[in-house]
Amino acid sequence: MNVPFLDLKGPYRELQHQLDAVYRRVMESGWYILGREVEAFEAEFANYCGTKHCIGVGNGLDALHLILRAMDIGPGDEVIVPSNTYIATWLAVTYTGATPVPVEPDERTYNLDPVRIEAAVTPRTKVILPVHLYGQPANMDPINAVAERYGLMVVEDAAQAHGARYHGKRAGSLGHAAAFSFYPGKNLGAVGDGGAITTDNVALAERIRRLRNYGSSIKYCHGERGFNSRLDELQAAFLRVKLACLDEWNERRRCVALEYLSRLQNLRLELPMVPDWAEPVWHLFVVRPADRSRFTKILDQQGVGWLIHYPVPPHLQGAYALLGIERGRLPVCEMLAETVLSIPIGPHLKDSEVDYVVNAIWAAAQR
Numbered sequence: 001m002n003v004p005f006l007d008l009k010g011p012y013r014e015l016q017h018q019l020d021a022v023y024r025r026v027m028e029s030g031w032y033i034l035g036r037e038v039e040a041f042e043a044e045f046a047n048y049c050g051t052k053h054c055i056g057v058g059n060g061l062d063a064l065h066l067i068l069r070a071m072d073i074g075p076g077d078e079v080i081v082p083s084n085t086y087i088a089t090w091l092a093v094t095y096t097g098a099t100p101v102p103v104e105p106d107e108r109t110y111n112l113d114p115v116r117i118e119a120a121v122t123p124r125t126k127v128i129l130p131v132h133l134y135g136q137p138a139n140m141d142p143i144n145a146v147a148e149r150y151g152l153m154v155v156e157d158a159a160q161a162h163g164a165r166y167h168g169k170r171a172g173s174l175g176h177a178a179a180f181s182f183y184p185g186k187n188l189g190a191v192g193d194g195g196a197i198t199t200d201n202v203a204l205a206e207r208i209r210r211l212r213n214y215g216s217s218i219k220y221c222h223g224e225r226g227f228n229s230r231l232d233e234l235q236a237a238f239l240r241v242k243l244a245c246l247d248e249w250n251e252r253r254r255c256v257a258l259e260y261l262s263r264l265q266n267l268r269l270e271l272p273m274v275p276d277w278a279e280p281v282w283h284l285f286v287v288r289p290a291d292r293s294r295f296t297k298i299l300d301q302q303g304v305g306w307l308i309h310y311p312v313p314p315h316l317q318g319a320y321a322l323l324g325i326e327r328g329r330l331p332v333c334e335m336l337a338e339t340v341l342s343i344p345i346g347p348h349l350k351d352s353e354v355d356y357v358v359n360a361i362w363a364a365a366q367r
């Protein structure tokens with residue numbers, strides 16, 4: 001047997017009739033950019049997240065960037081970001097000319113540690129940008145409390161957390177604005193690039209709506225220098241079909257996660273920790289084996305897919321050499337980079353595949 005890390009064809013197999021019909025509907029409409037499908041998806045996704053507004057954009061990185069631009073973040077400003085995240089979170093800050101200021105994660109949840117934020121706040125700090133990493137919500141109440149104390153904005157990077165809840169509230173509705181990605185492998189994935197912003201702030205929403213479309217709300221009238229970052233009609237139409245399945249698919253991920261959590265006890269393996277206020281959506285199932293290179297060798301022999309999220313943290317990438325943050329300065333995220341490992345999880349993983357993965361991990365991590 002062979003269990004791939006990710007099954008991207010599963011969603012198409014399950015929804016082929018609906019997706020094929022949608023394809024024809026959009027093709028025959030003759031309208032491919034900023035039309036009824038995007039409008040409908042924006043309304044449906046705002047409703048799903050529990051926010052007043054949603055703006056569809058080109059991808060998750062643009063979603064983050066456009067939020068920061070609409071908040072007038074720029075050169076001289078600082079944005080607090082997790083040290084442990086995908087590089088997109090940092091790049092969005094860099095694109096505005098502002099400086100990303102990393103804060104270490106909590107060792108148990110791997111998410112931004114609220115206790116460490118205050119020490120990173122300076123008079124230049126404008127925004128805190130927590131990531132709901134691996135589909136698990138960040139601890140937002142204390143993050144929002146620090147933000148309020150210092151008059152900062154809070155932007156969620158919800159690219160891995162469509163549908164996740166914190167104290168019962170959905171990711172996307174937990175700060176001033178949130179960015180989502182619809183990259184194909186995400187919990188809600190398009191068949192190409194896509195992204196969205198959710199917010200309750202009408203002025204922010206209107207500004208982002210202009211910024212994504214050349215700074216224009218009336219055709220050929222450009223009040224400011226904008227960008228071209230639009231979710232296209234075809235992707236929006238596909239996403240509407242998939243959004244209707246999102247809760248069911250997240251529930252299937254949760255069942256797989258519960259199997260793993262109960263059947264992988266007492267091994268030389270650290271399992272994910274779920275705080276009681278969190279309802280994660282298990283974008284990734286991240287374990288920490290005692291001996292990662294031996295562990296991955298056995299998974300390879302057994303044909304079980306795995307990936308590392310992420311092998312090199314942003315501050316140690318060539319892209320951020322200019323910040324001059326040396327190895328050893330962010331020890332928690334560096335330790336995580338050397339020990340984490342993601343195993344297969346997804347809505348289309350079969351019970352027999354879960355059994356197979358569990359057995360392979362027993363072979364690899366037995367005490």
Ligand SMILES: *Cc1c(COP(=O)(O)O)cnc(C)c1O
Nearest residue numbers: 059060061086088089159181183
């Ligand atoms: C995927 C991802 C992004 C970027 O999304 P794209 O659509 O690929 O631009 C940003 N942040 C995090 C945490 C992500 O996982």
